[in-house]
Amino acid sequence: MELYKLTAHELRDLLRKKEVSSVEITKSILDRISEIDSQVQSYITVTGDEAVKRAQEIDDKISAGEQLSDLAGIPMALKDNICTENVLTTCASKMLYNFVPPYNATVTKKLNEAGAVLVGKLNMDEFAMGSSTENSGFQITHNPWDLSRVPGGSSGGSAAAVSADECIAALGTDTGGSIRQPASCCGVVGLKPTYGRVSRYGLVAFASSLDQIGPITKDVEDCAILLKAISGFDPFDSTSVNTEVPNYKSFLVNDVRGIRIGIPDEYFIEGLHPDVERSVKEAIGLFSKWGAETKRVSLPHTEYAVAIYYIIATAEASSNLARYDGVKYGFRSDRYRDLMEMYTQTRARGFGKEVKRRIILGTYVLSAGYYDAYYRKASQVRTLMRRDFEEVFKEVDVIVAPTSPTPAFGIGEKIEDPLQMYLSDIHTIPVNLAGIPAISIPCGFTRENLPIGLQIMGRPFEEGMLLRVAYTFEQNTDFHLKKPNLNG
Numbered sequence: 133m134e135l136y137k138l139t140a141h142e143l144r145d146l147l148r149k150k151e152v153s154s155v156e157i158t159k160s161i162l163d164r165i166s167e168i169d170s171q172v173q174s175y176i177t178v179t180g181d182e183a184v185k186r187a188q189e190i191d192d193k194i195s196a197g198e199q200l201s202d203l204a205g206i207p208m209a210l211k212d213n214i215c216t217e218n219v220l221t222t223c224a225s226k227m228l229y230n231f232v233p234p235y236n237a238t239v240t241k242k243l244n245e246a247g248a249v250l251v252g253k254l255n256m257d258e259f260a261m262g263s264s265t266e267n268s269g270f271q272i273t274h275n276p277w278d279l280s281r282v283p284g285g286s287s288g289g290s291a292a293a294v295s296a297d298e299c300i301a302a303l304g305t306d307t308g309g310s311i312r313q314p315a316s317c318c319g320v321v322g323l324k325p326t327y328g329r330v331s332r333y334g335l336v337a338f339a340s341s342l343d344q345i346g347p348i349t350k351d352v353e354d355c356a357i358l359l360k361a362i363s364g365f366d367p368f369d370s371t372s373v374n375t376e377v378p379n380y381k382s383f384l385v386n387d388v389r390g391i392r393i394g395i396p397d398e399y400f401i402e403g404l405h406p407d408v409e410r411s412v413k414e415a416i417g418l419f420s421k422w423g424a425e426t427k428r429v430s431l432p433h434t435e436y437a438v439a440i441y442y443i444i445a446t447a448e449a450s451s452n453l454a455r456y457d458g459v460k461y462g463f464r465s466d467r468y469r470d471l472m473e474m475y476t477q478t479r480a481r482g483f484g485k486e487v488k489r490r491i492i493l494g495t496y497v498l499s500a501g502y503y504d505a506y507y508r509k510a511s512q513v514r515t516l517m518r519r520d521f522e523e524v525f526k527e528v529d530v531i532v533a534p535t536s537p538t539p540a541f542g543i544g545e546k547i548e549d550p551l552q553m554y555l556s557d558i559h560t561i562p563v564n565l566a567g568i569p570a571i572s573i574p575c576g577f578t579r580e581n582l583p584i585g586l587q588i589m590g591r592p593f594e595e596g597m598l599l600r601v602a603y604t605f606e607q608n609t610d611f612h613l614k615k616p617n618l619n620g
């Protein structure tokens with residue numbers, strides 16, 4: 133049996149029936165990585181020996197008759213901006229090329245406690261800045277569906293690894309779309325939780341008022357399992373919210389009758405790829421057929437989202453990235469004569485081009501004389517955008533739209549044109565600015581056989597509703613079962 137192809141819940145059932153062991157599953161994943169990762173290049177670090185040891189510990193617990201969680205013995209991988217004790221955590225930046233955290237992120241700790249087996253750390257755009265994973269300081273990840281294309285980003289390594297069966301499930305992070313857009317490009321499921329649902333402790337900060345960690349999985353059931361495992365209040369993150377974490381599996385019902393679905397006019401605009409528009413409209417048609425009520429809605433401030441995001445996110449990034457000075461972490465340039473030159477040389481050589489562009493932009497919008505014109509104004513418009521959603525959610529239960537205006541684009545196609553790259557997130561950024569949850573699920577393929585993602589957005593802390601709508605779609609379609617054609 134090709135164990136690497138299965139989902140976490142399928143493997144859990146086999147583990148419980150003692151038909152397979154965690155060591156067998158883990159070895160199957162490690163073989164798969166050796167076989168195809170030279171083509172996909174999704175991993176920065178593979179923790180093979182530790183993983184097999186850990187799997188053996190779980191197998192011993194299973195033999196001893198211990199009751200274990202859904203994730204026990206399941207090989208997983210994490211985006212490389214999530215801290216893992218004693219395991220390299222680089223943020224795909226030369227600045228952190230040798231950074232080994234002395235502690236685990238809260239999500240890492242929770243997954244360890246659930247018995248998950250960490251097989252490695254995944255490639256990303258440097259410090260999560262980008263939509264293609266081409267901004268990695270180390271390597272470019274290739275889309276498993278077409279190796280000449282990008283996997284999306286910034287969690288491109290996570291989405292590509294799940295899609296290529298190089299791990300059973302992964303975590304990514306989403307500041308402006310970085311879980312959903314790569315999930316859409318690679319034909320897998322990705323969920324950005326409500327701001328505050330999942331602790332950010334131990335996540336290397338990019339834009340702290342927007343960042344969230346979330347699951348990237350092969351299907352909606354695995355997404356529910358993983359979300360449950362990582363959610364919850366954490367005294368180490370003052371922005372995590374102290375509300376009960378529901379049992380997300382209880383929302384996995386195949387029924388959308390009576391659910392009110394909003395279709396926002398502003399998301400079906402010029403520039404939308406015709407195949408994306410067709411697939412998303414077909415999906416909406418199916419929901420009506422299954423008994424949901426669909427209606428047109430308007431989110432009038434959508435047009436400002438990208439502009440506002442690139443003020444707020446860069447402002448926060450310029451402050452968060454001030455800590456990389458050659459003293460506390462990672463890289464230090466050896467070309468300096470005094471302290472000031474050590475700082476400037478370290479930052480000039482340690483950061484890549486896009487990161488520097490963001491630091492410069494962010495410093496500018498926060499500077500005296502410009503703060504009111506840019507940062508304050510952007511914060512005000514952000515409030516208006518949140519209100520747009522609040523108004524619409526009085527009338528509908530979820531909002532459905534494309535995740536991304538286009539399928540995966542070619543490697544090299546947008547990298548020299550930052551504005552075009554920034555526009556990749558036009559449909560995902562409003563969700564982060566409003567702090568609401570959203571999921572992307574596979575909903576079709578283009579004529580060139582590239583995956584298309586459907587985005588479902590919901591009210592704060594109503595991830596359960598998103599899972600229900602997504603699960604119903606998945607149960608009645610087979611897009612999530614298609615696999616890219618990769619040979620070792």
Ligand code: GLN
Pocket residue numbers: 260261262263285286305306307308309310311338445557
């Ligand atoms: N692509 C967006 C950016 O470059 C979003 C990144 C993210 O969500 N981390 O900032």
